[in-house]
Amino acid sequence: MKHFSELISAIEITNKTNSKIDALVDYLKAAPEKDKLWIITLFTGKRPSRPVKTSLMRQWCMEITGYPEWLFLESYSSVGDLGETIALMLPDPTHHIEKPLSVWMEELIALRPKSDLEKKDYVLNAWSGLEMQERLIFNKLIGGSFRIGVSKKTLVNALSKYSGIDANRLMHSIIGNWDINSISFDDLIQGEHINYDNSKPYPFCLAYALEKELPELGDPEDWQVEYKWDGIRGQIVKRNDEIFIWSRGEELVTSQFPELVSAMETFKENFVIDGEILALKDNAVLLFNDLQKRLNRKNVSKKMLEEIPVGFYVYDILEWNGQDIRTQPMTYRRETLETLLASQTLPNHILISEIITFNEWSELDAIRNKARDFNSEGLMLKQKNSPYHTGRKKGDWWKWKVDPLTIDAVMIYAQKGSGRRSSKYTDYTFAVKKDDGLVTVAKAYSGLTDVEITEISRFVNKNAIEKFGPVRTVKPELVFEIAFEGIALSNRHKSGVALRFPRILRWRRDKTVDEIDTIEQVKQLITNPT
Amino acid sequence: MKLVKFTKKGIYCIPGKFYLDPWLPVDYAIISHGHADHARNGMKYYLCQTDSKTILKHRLGADIQIESLNYNEPKTVNGVQVSFHPAGHVIGSAQIRLEYKGFVVVFTGDYKVKNDHLTVPFEPIKCHEFITESTFGLPIYNWLSEAQLQQQMHDWVLKNQSHNRTSVFLGYSLGKAQRIMKLMEGVDKMYVHSAIHNLNRAIEGSGILLPQTHLLNYDFKKEDLQNKIIIMPPGLLGSKLLKKIPNAATAICSGWMQIRGNRRWQAVDAGFAVSDHADWNGLMSAVKATEAEKVYVTHGSQATFSKYLNEIGIPSAEVKTEYGAEDDDKELEKKEAS
Numbered sequence A: 001m002k003h004f005s006e007l008i009s010a011i012e013i014t015n016k017t018n019s020k021i022d023a024l025v026d027y028l029k030a031a032p033e034k035d036k037l038w039i040i041t042l043f044t045g046k047r048p049s050r051p052v053k054t055s056l057m058r059q060w061c062m063e064i065t066g067y068p069e070w071l072f073l074e075s076y077s078s079v080g081d082l083g084e085t086i087a088l089m090l091p092d093p094t095h096h097i098e099k100p101l102s103v104w105m106e107e108l109i110a111l112r113p114k115s116d117l118e119k120k121d122y123v124l125n126a127w128s129g130l131e132m133q134e135r136l137i138f139n140k141l142i143g144g145s146f147r148i149g150v151s152k153k154t155l156v157n158a159l160s161k162y163s164g165i166d167a168n169r170l171m172h173s174i175i176g177n178w179d180i181n182s183i184s185f186d187d188l189i190q191g192e193h194i195n196y197d198n199s200k201p202y203p204f205c206l207a208y209a210l211e212k213e214l215p216e217l218g219d220p221e222d223w224q225v226e227y228k229w230d231g232i233r234g235q236i237v238k239r240n241d242e243i244f245i246w247s248r249g250e251e252l253v254t255s256q257f258p259e260l261v262s263a264m265e266t267f268k269e270n271f272v273i274d275g276e277i278l279a280l281k282d283n284a285v286l287l288f289n290d291l292q293k294r295l296n297r298k299n300v301s302k303k304m305l306e307e308i309p310v311g312f313y314v315y316d317i318l319e320w321n322g323q324d325i326r327t328q329p330m331t332y333r334r335e336t337l338e339t340l341l342a343s344q345t346l347p348n349h350i351l352i353s354e355i356i357t358f359n360e361w362s363e364l365d366a367i368r369n370k371a372r373d374f375n376s377e378g379l380m381l382k383q384k385n386s387p388y389h390t391g392r393k394k395g396d397w398w399k400w401k402v403d404p405l406t407i408d409a410v411m412i413y414a415q416k417g418s419g420r421r422s423s424k425y426t427d428y429t430f431a432v433k434k435d436d437g438l439v440t441v442a443k444a445y446s447g448l449t450d451v452e453i454t455e456i457s458r459f460v461n462k463n464a465i466e467k468f469g470p471v472r473t474v475k476p477e478l479v480f481e482i483a484f485e486g487i488a489l490s491n492r493h494k495s496g497v498a499l500r501f502p503r504i505l506r507w508r509r510d511k512t513v514d515e516i517d518t519i520e521q522v523k524q525l526i527t528n529p530t
Numbered sequence B: 001m002k003l004v005k006f007t008k009k010g011i012y013c014i015p016g017k018f019y020l021d022p023w024l025p026v027d028y029a030i031i032s033h034g035h036a037d038h039a040r041n042g043m044k045y046y047l048c049q050t051d052s053k054t055i056l057k058h059r060l061g062a063d064i065q066i067e068s069l070n071y072n073e074p075k076t077v078n079g080v081q082v083s084f085h086p087a088g089h090v091i092g093s094a095q096i097r098l099e100y101k102g103f104v105v106v107f108t109g110d111y112k113v114k115n116d117h118l119t120v121p122f123e124p125i126k127c128h129e130f131i132t133e134s135t136f137g138l139p140i141y142n143w144l145s146e147a148q149l150q151q152q153m154h155d156w157v158l159k160n161q162s163h164n165r166t167s168v169f170l171g172y173s174l175g176k177a178q179r180i181m182k183l184m185e186g187v188d189k190m191y192v193h194s195a196i197h198n199l200n201r202a203i204e205g206s207g208i209l210l211p212q213t214h215l216l217n218y219d220f221k222k223e224d225l226q227n228k229i230i231i232m233p234p235g236l237l238g239s240k241l242l243k244k245i246p247n248a249a250t251a252i253c254s255g256w257m258q259i260r261g262n263r264r265w266q267a268v269d270a271g272f273a274v275s276d277h278a279d280w281n282g283l284m285s286a287v288k289a290t291e292a293e294k295v296y297v298t299h300g301s302q303a304t305f306s307k308y309l310n311e312i313g314i315p316s317a318e319v320k321t322e323y324g325a326e327d328d329d330k331e332l333e334k335k336e337a338s
Helices: A002-013 A017-030 A033-043 A054-065 A069-079 A082-089 A101-111 A116-127 A132-142 A152-163 A167-175 A185-190 A258-265 A288-292 A302-307 A330-342 A361-374 A450-463 A519-523 B050-060 B146-162 B176-184 B194-204 B240-244 B260-265 B280-290 B302-311 B326-337
Strands: A223-229 A232-239 A242-247 A271-281 A310-320 A350-352 A376-383 A397-401 A405-416 A425-434 A437-444 A471-473 A479-484 A486-489 A497-500 A503-507 B004-006 B011-013 B018-020 B028-030 B045-049 B066-069 B075-077 B080-086 B094-100 B103-107 B129-134 B166-170 B190-192 B229-232 B248-253 B270-272 B294-300 B316-318
Touching: A002 A017, A002 A132, A002 B260, A017 A033, A017 A152, A033 A101, A033 A152, A033 A185, A054 A069, A054 A082, A054 A116, A069 A082, A069 B302, A082 A132, A101 A116, A101 A132, A116 A132, A152 A167, A167 A185, A223 A330, A223 A361, A223 A397, A232 A258, A232 A310, A242 A258, A258 A310, A271 A288, A271 A330, A310 A330, A330 A350, A361 A376, A405 A437, A405 A450, A425 A450, A425 A479, A425 A519, A437 A479, A437 A497, A437 A519, A479 A497, A497 A519, B045 B050, B045 B080, B050 B066, B050 B194, B066 B080, B129 B280, B129 B302, B146 B166, B146 B176, B146 B248, B146 B270, B176 B190, B176 B194, B176 B229, B176 B248, B190 B194, B194 B229, B240 B248, B260 B270, B294 B302, B302 B316
Parallel strands: A310 A350, B018 B028, B028 B045, B045 B066, B103 B129, B129 B294, B166 B229, B166 B248, B190 B229, B248 B270, B294 B316
Antiparallel strands: A223 A376, A232 A242, A232 A271, A271 A310, A376 A397, A405 A425, A405 A471, A405 A479, A425 A437, A479 A503, A486 A497, B004 B011, B011 B018, B075 B080, B080 B094, B094 B103
16 A cells, blocks of 8 residues: 555646656556556546445544544535545554555455445554555545546556557557456556557547638638537547547547447448537537536446437548548548438437538628527638648648627635645635625636635635635625626526636736626626527 | 733733734734744834844844843733743744733743754643634644654655755745754755745854754755755745756645645645644643633634634633734745845
8 A cells, every 4th residue: 555655645746747657657667466457447437336435434533533523524624525534633543554455455345245334343444554645545445536637548648658558559458348357467558358450549630729810811712611619529430340439638438428339330331530529409519518417427327318418520531441531631531421421311419510601701700609609619610622630730720719708797705626626715606796786697616827716715714704614705805707608597596697607717806896797787698588 | 800802903911011922013012933923023122032032133123122031031021920931833932921910821822732853842831811823723634743754754855866856845934944954954965045044043143053054055056956955935936946956856844735635736746744833632732731711712723623622611712813824924935035
């Protein structure tokens, strides 16, 4: 555990991906075979299910320390993490237990079916035999996540640096089907259990934000214009009856989108296509917020599949029956794509990205501004004879986003964040004027710098009304410009409106609370009341 | 008996007609220790513990009117017997004991119960009323022993050296810096920033012996610093000076580093919970040792700590003060660092 504990300490302190990778490589160099397999298991979300309920752990901690529940909760809200709170509160260890990670994991798996009393015995013995940091890790191994910013991609890059094996190949290897008890570490990373030829992706072609006036792009005839979508850019690889979905971050996300896999299974051809994974319901695109609920789940439940169905808007085709066609002009690739998709009746949730017809550049601005109405982010402009570039290349593809809507609002509540943000007030609630008072319109937690958050936290500490609990009501004084992607009437909200995807655009230090918007002004932003 | 009252200017001793660590200008101020939130400018007359005198003069100006007393050396002011007792917080830090007609009040200022082998160790004093700080007044704050802490920091420096990195510790110039010096004594050559260097000279002016350090000159040679230990004030995190240091690995030393979220908030390579304040168990033991009938809780987790004391049968109330703003220290650090 000591070695693993050092790894976690090294990873969690840094926000530099390279330092995390170096720490992982150091660990891999020294760790026993079985522990290495467990590292991969833990950091790819394949952890075994929780053997001990958190409520029991909480109860045992209070029993040992003798602290009242309110004091425990007060401490918890200060730390922001239950496993850590317990680890910090417990008395000093009385002895020292040293076992490799794999033994701890096997013991925890064996603990699951046991009685609460046996569980208590085991956990209390571990608590009194581990140092603070090890105790914290033990609690984390029982359940919950580490929240230390090791993505599958980071892990794969570390494995690649350690072994010299191609990162995407490793991604396929670790995501593929393998059982910790019947594979060796070497066989796993060598990919003995997979066929990488079937999954190998291409690098994505990426666009820059438009930085010139439209007429400077030349003849409108030479450009293909499509809507830009705010989902997950994805590459679907279908070769030899195997289907793989790669995200733009080069993670394999196949298992998260079973409805895309089953749709692809109906095709006879082999191909690699590029497109956008979107939450799609009743032929309408939902917001990214909705799609997010589907992501990074171990299992996608039937309920989830019904509530937030996912579809795919196809942008491009990169490989056609074994042939790499990325250097062909876009018009050719588009024709190929249309042929492919016309080869059979498409399910409703697989759509080709619509080409917007226009004659003059001047028509586009109005089209872009209406994009928000159906949750598009704006427009994509693509040169018709462009190849499918590797990575980001300036000139052939441009993205032209809609401007966000904004209001000025005052902060009235603040709450501490979690993980790295648990020490500061990072989640805020904002209000605008209504009659003589204020009414809540949005919650937002992104858009500020660490320095600004530190300053706001200090303000909250000085101006908070409550003394206990996680939420602080503060003096309405700090004004922020809030940006959002859409607004609609809503009777579920006290203000009568719902903002979509609100975030903090900037802190308006130049404005006082008298200058914020009124709810009437906010409502005027609604163009299409439903 | 009402010996002290809490006013807008600070803690006021009614019969003595003086203030304890006032935050607004007054005629007569008794000062617990040299930190900026306790020892402020603008008092007509200062009374402090002997080892604090050079520190106060260094920070507040050589021309202040100041008198000092040794620990346990009583002085009568308007009929109130005043004495200083070790608080173990920083060099020269004292609890202020007031006695009037047999009634005793003790004000802790800031204190640390564990012996750091640098400051005179904390001494518990029996009293009727106890005014205590509560900076780390939550049961999640329990410090490692000095030996464990030292081991962790040593290991970190050795690991840095094996990766050819220079170890930079960030800690307040009064207190924390000397603590780090003591903890790192003998590991390797230590360099300190000028703000710390000047304060060290002031401390040594009272005849106290500090571990040997070298002044970090702005025109340093990189090869001189490589793999060595450097101590600077936290205000310099992100500064040009820090960026100039070759292959620096930085660590913040502060009690707040006990929490992972705090360690990860700052872009540093390590965080060590080195604190000059009492931890939860330290606060509890100090309170119990006084056998006080009433405990007033100042800066920190005052609401939580005083609620808990009441629950376990020790009458307590929270008091609003202007202490505990480590930011004020930060401002001062910046001033001294510039």
